[in-house]
Amino acid sequence: MKIVAQVKLMPETEQAAALLCTLRTVNDLACWVSQVAFARGVPREYELRKHTYAHLKAEGLGAQAAQHVIKKVRDAYTTLHANLRAGHLGKPTSRRRVKAESKPIAFRPEAAQPYDDRCLSWQYDAQTVSIWTMAGRIKNVRFVCSTDALKTLRDYRKGECDLIERDGVFYLIATCDVPEAEAFEPDGFIGVDLGIVNVATTSTGYQAAGRGLNRYRKRQLALRAKLQKKRTKSAKRRLKERSRRETRHVKNTNHIIAKTIVTEAERTAHGIALEELKGIRRRVRLRKPQRVTLHSWAFAQLGGFIVYKAKRAGVPLVHVDPAYTSQTCAECGHVDKRNRVNQGLFICRGCGVVAHADRNASHNIAARGAAVWTAGRESRVPATP
Structure with missing residues (x-):
């Protein structure tokens, strides 16, 4: 059974600047790869690599990072096509579907970037990570998480991890392959x-x-409507602060x-x-x-x-x-x-x-x-x- 464990990174000032620059760069290049894929009819990953890999390397990406950017773009188009086939974006003539099909997929500057074990290593006892960035490999980046999450990471982490940024805070989301317990014979x-x-x-x-939950949601809905109606800078700032709460x-x-x-x-x-x-x-x-x-x-x-x-x-x-x-x-x-x-x-x-x-x-x-x-x-x- 695959679950995810999330840890919060606590980088120093220079480390945070390197992580931010890395996310912005790889997502800008992912948008470029997406444009190439869209112009060429979204080829398979191997063919897309032939058209984009050399440019990504010339822009300063490492070999593994370039591979992950290409794979991320190809996976995004695979998901889009699956949603189109399933009808999740409406009928073929709907405005939403036409809009999705008529332009390349774009990636947000803070979108997740995958890392494998060649680009990222964990030091569980010290609670630090060593991670690749555009400024080179930086070591001793501290992270914090719960005791249970740390135990899960230590025992079951397997596969890739995603680096993301939310409101100026960096997180690593790791995939953990946890074994399922043997099911017992139920007594009802x-x-x-x-x-x-x-x-x-x-x-x-x-x-x-x-x-209580419905009352909380109604209160949040009314507050969002009130702030959105103001359309001031302070109201937008408050809306951003309350996002995802x-x-x-x-x-x-x-x-x-x-x-x-x-x-x-x-x-x-x-x-x-x-x-x-x-x-x-x-x-x-x-x-x-x-x-x-x-x-x-x-x-x-x-x-x-x-x-x-x-x-x-x-x-x-x-x-x-x-x-x-x-x-x-x-x-x-x-x-x-x-x-x-x-x-x-x-x-x-x-x-x-x-x-x-x-x-x-x-x-x-x-x-x-x-x-x-x-x-x-x-x-x-x-x-x-």
Whole structure:
């Protein structure tokens, strides 16, 4: 299982200037390589290298850095073409798709630059790195990270690392290949119902209310609108300072919720059943005031956190079809749209049971998870006559 560990670099003044110059230079050259690729019909990486490698070397890039710039450009076009084939940029005549196809891909000055072990080495005990720059190789660049991140880096780091800059601060994002724990045989399943009012509700009674998170998002939305309306330099500066703050807050909240659910499942030797919510934004139709809430709801991120934490802990996890889980009675199985009286109340028209709507749905998801797990464990080989 591949995860990433992020460390914050603490360079000296000269080191920071060298890192900044390096990022600006490699991304400017990446834009040039992109123009060459676009003009030549985006050739394969080997052919693109023949047209650009000598120029990159003449501009002062090392051999490995030049290779990474070319590969970065080619990967960007591969991703663009994959999105075009999947229809993520709209129909062939849409303005967004035409704009994407009509010009070369451009790279931001602070865009990530990949480094391999020839360009970057780690000294874990001293918490320093040695890294290639346009000014030569600089050593003893300090970095800071959590104890867990340092242990993960020391034990499992493998492959390339990305150097990025955010608001004048440099980070290294390293790929770590962490082995998955062996999954145990579950003694039942915990159903997890994801929502907006309640971010997550489990069949064991845990409920992560979304009221505080939604209130925080509304406050941030109103503040952004107020600052954007002013259009002054100070307002733009404040907007830049507040950038990514909401994303970090939501991400931290999702980490806490996911860890709580996985820890409970591991403690009780249960598996986890999650809803398969892929494509929900295309299926759901909401009134305009509700669309901002839906599209800012990071349910995919929460689901991803639960998945990878479950793999690391060896907790079995299955995805189930969420259809009618909010309309089905977990006691008698009666399905009726009228069973869901409102957002939080469920009253079965068949047996009369009264329950919390999200809790009832989580029990249905748990039952479907057990059924999916059992079906996957059953042998489909015909019996020997």
